[in-house]
Structures are given as structure tokens and as C-alpha cells.
Amino acid sequence: MKGWDPQVVAHLTARLCADARLPAPGRREPLGVWALSCVERVHLDDGGTVIVKCARPPFRNEYRAIMLAADRGIPVPTVLATIAYEAVIAMLLTDLGPISRSTEASDAALAAAQLHADGPADGLVDLDETALRALPDRTLHLLDEGADDDPSPATEQIRSLLVRLDKMAVKRAADAERPPYGMCHGELHHTAIHIGHAGWTMLDLATAHNGPGLLDLASWSGTRTPPEPDALRSLIARYVAAGGHPDAHADRGGLPAPVWAAAWHRVCAAEWQLRHAADAEAGLQVAARQLRTAALLMSP
Numbered sequence: 001m002k003g004w005d006p007q008v009v010a011h012l013t014a015r016l017c018a019d020a021r022l023p024a025p026g027r028r029e030p031l032g033v034w035a036l037s038c039v040e041r042v043h044l045d046d047g048g049t050v051i052v053k054c055a056r057p058p059f060r061n062e063y064r065a066i067m068l069a070a071d072r073g074i075p076v077p078t079v080l081a082t083i084a085y086e087a088v089i090a091m092l093l094t095d096l097g098p099i100s101r102s103t104e105a106s107d108a109a110l111a112a113a114q115l116h117a118d119g120p121a122d123g124l125v126d127l128d129e130t131a132l133r134a135l136p137d138r139t140l141h142l143l144d145e146g147a148d149d150d151p152s153p154a155t156e157q158i159r160s161l162l163v164r165l166d167k168m169a170v171k172r173a174a175d176a177e178r179p180p181y182g183m184c185h186g187e188l189h190h191t192a193i194h195i196g197h198a199g200w201t202m203l204d205l206a207t208a209h210n211g212p213g214l215l216d217l218a219s220w221s222g223t224r225t226p227p228e229p230d231a232l233r234s235l236i237a238r239y240v241a242a243g244g245h246p247d248a249h250a251d252r253g254g255l256p257a258p259v260w261a262a263a264w265h266r267v268c269a270a271e272w273q274l275r276h277a278a279d280a281e282a283g284l285q286v287a288a289r290q291l292r293t294a295a296l297l298m299s300p
Helices: 006-019 062-071 105-116 129-146 153-172 213-219 229-241 257-276 280-298
Strands: 025-034 037-044 049-055 079-085 088-094 181-184 193-196 199-202 209-212
Touching: 006 025, 006 037, 006 049, 006 079, 006 088, 062 079, 062 088, 105 181, 105 193, 105 199, 105 213, 105 229, 129 153, 129 257, 153 257, 153 280, 181 213, 209 213, 213 229, 213 257, 229 257, 257 280
Parallel strands: none
Antiparallel strands: 025 037, 037 049, 049 088, 079 088, 181 209, 193 199
16 A cells, blocks of 8 residues: 555554454455555454544544534544554544445535534634635745755746735635635545435545635535636535525625635645645646636636
């Protein structure tokens, strides 16, 4: 497994099962592996299955976010046990079983409306107006920290875009705390909602934070294709119909809600790429594309 020692994962799995007073683990089935996390389905000696998820920073606190969401009545996997090992946190979760159908926009609208309903959650990072306004400058400092003596054309382009975005940020970050503002998923992609025989369950809360709920909706379509404000406007309408705050339709920072959300989501995604991309050069290229889009959306 890339970046993960199978013996360490096996050791953590055995300890988790023992802590949860479950039968001994048998065959392990990888479900997703990358540098910062690995997920496996574990087949127990009694025929049952559970999920083991190991994570490195910044994903170490996902189990707390899962518990916060559960306290709000959000369907999430049950955390059966957790264990810390050096810089890794491992969780043992209930196995939700097979997917009964693919996730649709209406599922995302409903899940987001319920997650955001109770406002901010104690103990989560706040992406409020102040933090959003500072994001371009903070990302610029991050870029400078990682820059070498011979910066690439992508590095110089990113620096120019961030300086431009920083000048717009005071105006465009306005109204970030206008409802819906509360506990956010952070990466509300299609795989973040499991549709099974018992209904929907929210997964992958590793980047949960308090912030503008519109950014969750903007994350639904990802960042690999150009933003589609009309599609996001339709999702916002579904969100409000599902119980989301009606102010989700309101302009903020002098921009229509879908444009504002798409722009700031791209800035957040670029910061993430610069901080965590496994391939630094590829991360620069992706961040440059995202920031170009953000600057275009935010421009007067």
C-alpha cells in the first residue's frame, strides 16, 4: 500500500478489534489508499465485516467530526474504536454494506441542509469572514515557504493571482457568515454520501469545519471542470426546498450566491493543493487553474 506499512495497519486493526470486543480480524480488503489515509474492509472470524480507516494529519480528527455530526442527528457510521499510533489515528467503523444506487444532487441538498441546520459546532476550525478574507494572503505565504530559488512559471502565475485575489478579498469575503453558516462537510463530493438499503449516510468528514454552507454546495461538482453557476443555482434551490436556510439564495460580497460560492471554493481548493498535494509540481498546475477561475469569477 503506497505510503502505508501493511504490518502497521494489521497491528492497528487487531488492536481496534480487540478494543471493540469483536472477533479477530481475518482477510483485509483495500477500498481506498493514498498518502494521507487508507481505508479497508476487514472480514472478521465470525463472518461479519467492519471498516478500518487510518489517517495522517490533517485528517486525524475525523472521528471527532463524526461524533459531532451524530450528535446533530446526521446519519454517519458508528465509531466502534479509535487508537493513536505515532502520527496516525486509526478508526474502526461500522460497515454500511453495498451501495443501492448512485448519489444524486437531491441527496446532497438534503444532507447539507441537515448538517448546516444547527449552526457552528464547538471544536471545529472556523472559516468565517475574517479567515476567508485572509485566505489569499495566507496561501501566498504558503507558496513562498515552499518556493525554491528557481521558481517555475506556475509559481509566478500563482503569486500574481493571489496578489490580485488578496486585493479583492476585503469586498468579496463580505457576508460569509450570512446563513447558511454552520458545521460544513468540507468535501461534499458524490462519494461523501452512501446510499444503502437503510437510506443515506454521510462519510469522509475529515475536513469538517464551521463555515459558509454554500461552499459545501459548490464542492458537489468538484474543481476539474469549469464552474457552472446555473447548475449550482439549481442545487441551491433544491437545498432550500429540502429545509436549507432561504438566505442561501442571497447575494454576498457583491456577487450572486452561486458565483460567490464557486469562486471561494476554488480559492480553498487551491490552498489545499499547495499544502497537501503529493506531487508538488502537479499541485502547482492544479492550483494555478483553480486560482485563474476564482479571479475571473470575482472580477468586477
